[in-house]
Amino acid sequence: MNFRTELEVTYRENDLKSPFTSGAVTADSAGDLSSVTVMANVIYDFQLFEQFKLFAGGGIGVASIYFDFRRGPMGGGLSLVDGNTNRFAYQAIAGASFEIVEGVSIFGKYAYLGTAGDSIRFNNAFVGPQTGSFDYHNHTVFGGISFELGSM
Numbered sequence: 728m729n730f731r732t733e734l735e736v737t738y739r740e741n742d743l744k745s746p747f748t749s750g751a752v753t754a755d756s757a758g759d760l761s762s763v764t765v766m767a768n769v770i771y772d773f774q775l776f777e778q779f780k781l782f783a784g785g786g787i788g789v790a791s792i793y794f795d796f797r798r799g800p801m802g803g804g805l806s807l808v809d810g811n812t813n814r815f816a817y818q819a820i821a822g823a824s825f826e827i828v829e830g831v832s833i834f835g836k837y838a839y840l841g842t843a844g845d846s847i848r849f850n851n852a853f854v855g856p857q858t859g860s861f862d863y864h865n866h867t868v869f870g871g872i873s874f875e876l877g878s879m
Contacts, residue, residue, distance in 0.1 A: 735766040758796035778826040790816035814842035830875040840865040
């Protein structure tokens with residue numbers, strides 16, 4: 728059977744640059760958005776050659792997201808907006824792998840990660856705690872070495 732499962736834990740960090748507007752105040756801002764995800768994935772392998780395969784699949788899990796926008800073009804000043812949330816997450820996966828020796832492969836993988844849009848409480852430097860909403864979408868390219876448990 729060509730299906731397999733995996734448990735994936737990832738950390739992603741993105742730089743943010745955007746004008747920030749709160750009421751009548753507009754300021755250059757920059758910041759960080761980071762996430763830690765724990766995903767349960769189901770992958771289907773397309774065996775092309777003895778050692779080479781393509782794969783595709785998807786997963787569901789949870790994303791813990793933190794963001795911090797700061798005033799100034801380099802994001803070094805006053806914290807304008809910051810907050811964190813935990814969200815239901817989903818992803819689509821595609822990639823290729825090459826088996827070096829039995830049970831050990833090198834791989835390249837693309838993953839699209841998204842979260843369900845929901846409200847979030849965050850701190851706004853100008854007006855205090857607020858509730859808003861945002862969607863989190865991330866495109867990631869991975870590369871690495873995988874070890875198949877039980878085959879070595």
